[in-house]
Amino acid sequence: MESATHDRSSDTLAPAQAPPAAGPAGRAGRLWRQAVVWFRSLTIERRILAGFSLVFTGILVISAVSYRNTTVLLSNSAQDQRSHELVQLLGTIDGAMDEAEQSHRRYLVTGEAAYLRAYRSMVEEKPTFVRYLQDLTKDSPEQQERVARLERLMQQQVNAEAGAIAQRDGGGFEAVRKLALEGAAKRELAAIHRIIADMEAHEREALRRRVVQSAAWTRSTIGLLGIGALLQLVLLAAVYYLIRHDITERRRVAAELQRRGELLEAANKELEAFSYSVSHDLRAPLRHIDGYASLLRKAVGESLNEKAARYLQTISDSAKQMGQLIDDLLVFSRMGRQEMLHTTVNLDQLVKTILYDLRLDLQGREISWRIETLPEVPGDPAMLRQVFMNLITNALKFTGTRALARIDVGVARRTPSEVVLYVRDNGVGFDMQYAAKLFGVFQRLHRADEFEGTGIGLANVRRIVHRHGGRTWAEGAPDKGATFYVALPTRRPQS
DSSP states (O other), rough: HHHHHHHHHHHGGGGGOOOOSSSSHHHHHHHHHHHHHHHHSSHHHHHHHHHHHHHHHHHHHHHHHHHHHHHHHHHHHHHHHHHHHHHHHHHHHHHHHHHHHHHHHHHHHHHHGGGGGGHHHHHHHHHHHHHHHHHHHTTOHHHHHHHHHHHHHHHHHHHHHHHHHHHHHHHOOGGGGGHHHHOTTHHHHHHHHHHHHHHHHHHHHHHHHHHHHHHHHHHHHHHHHHHHHHHHHHHHHHHHHHHHHHHHHHHHHHHHHHHHHHHHHHHHHHHHHHHHHHHHHHHHHHHHHHHHHHHHEEEEEGGSOOHHHHHHHHHHHHHHHHHHHHHHHHHHHHHHOOOOOOEEEHHHHHHHHHHHHHHTTTTTTTEEEEEEOOEEEEHHHHHHHHHHHHHHHHHHHHTOOOOEEEEEEEEEEOOOEEEEEEEEEOSSOOGGGGGGGGGTTTTSSSSSTTTTOOHHHHHHHHHHHHHTEEEEEEOOTTTTTTEEEEEEEEEEOOO
C-alpha cells in the first residue's frame, strides 16, 4: 500500500515540474527561434540585405557614440590648452608683480628712476593681464571670482606703491625708510601670491580630472572603433557576395549604357552638323535683308520721316546682330567637330600676339596690363588662341565703364599634371549665384543694351578647354571685377 501510494504521489508531482520555461527566458528563446525560421525563409538577396541593414545600423550607432567621445576629447583638449595658458599667464603675473615690488623698493632706497621701469611696465600691462585672465576663466565662475579679487589686490598694490613713490619724491629716503625695508604693498603682494596659488591649484586639479576622463573616453573610443572595423569587414563581405551575385545584371546595364552613349554621341554629331548647316543657310537671307534695307535707305533718301528711318535702321542692326550670332554659332559648331592639332603652344607668345592684334581696338582706352610669364602647354594653337582672345576681349568689354581698367593674365597654380591660368579684371563683375550660367550657350548676365555680345564666347572657351582635357570656372562679385580660370594639362594625352 505504501509503495502504491508513493508511486501515485510521484505521478501527481511530475506534471508540476514540467513547464518551468514559462518566464522571460522562455519567451526570449521562442522569439529567437522564430527569428531564425524567418531568416531562413528569406531569399539569398533578402538575407544579405537584412544583414547589411543590421551591420549598417550597428556602424551608425558606433559612429554616433565615437563622434560623441571624440567631441568630448576635443573639448577637453581645448580646455587643457586654455588651462596651460592660464597657468603660464599666472606665472608671468606672479613674476611681474614680484619684480615690480623689488624694483620699487630699490627706487625707494636709491631714488634712481631706472628702477621704476619694471613697476611702470607692470602698471601698463595690468589691464592686458586682467583681460586675458577674464577670457581664459570665462567658463569657471569660481575662477572668475578669484580674478576679480586678484584685480582689486593688484590695483591696491599699484596704489600703495604709487603713494610710496610720491612720499619718496617729496620727503626723500627718510620719509619712506620703513616702506623701503618692509615693502609698500607687502600684505597685498602676499594675498596676490595666495590667490595665484589657489588658481593654479584649481587649474591643475581640473587638468588631472580631464586627463582621467579623456583616457577613459579614449579607451572606449578605441574599443568601439575595433567593433566598428569588425562590422565593416562583415559589411564588406556581404557587399562582395552581393556584387558577385548581381554581376550579370551589372554587365547587362553597362552594355546598355554603352549602347545609349554611342547613340547619344551619334545624335550629338548629327545635331552639330544640322546646326552648322542651318546656320550656314541662314546667312544668305540675312545678307539680303541688310543689303536691301541699305539700298532702300539710299533710294528713298531724305524723303523718309524720322520714324521710318528708325525702322530701317532697326532692321539693318537686327540683321547684323543675327549675322554675328550665326557666325558665333558656326564657330561654336566648328570647335566641336574640328580635328585638333597636337603640338606645344607657347602661351606667353600667344597672349602677346593677341594684344598686338587688338592694339587698334585699345586706342583711347586707359588700361593697366600685368602679364606674367606664361608656360608652354600641349594643345591646338588656333583653339587656344580663341580661348585667350575670348577671355581678354571679354575683360576689355566689361571694363569699358572704368576710367582706368586693370587686366591681369597669369598663372594661379602649377602642379606636375596641370597649370591653372587666369584672366582677371576690375570690371562690373557678376553675382556668384549665377556663375553656373556663365559658360552656357546664349547665357548673358547683363542686358544687351549695356554690353554687346551673343552669349557664345564663354561657351566656346569651355568647349575648347574640355577638348584639351582641362577645366574652366570663374569667380567674381558685383562691381568688383571677375577672374576667369583655365586649367590645362601639362602632359599630352595618350593617343
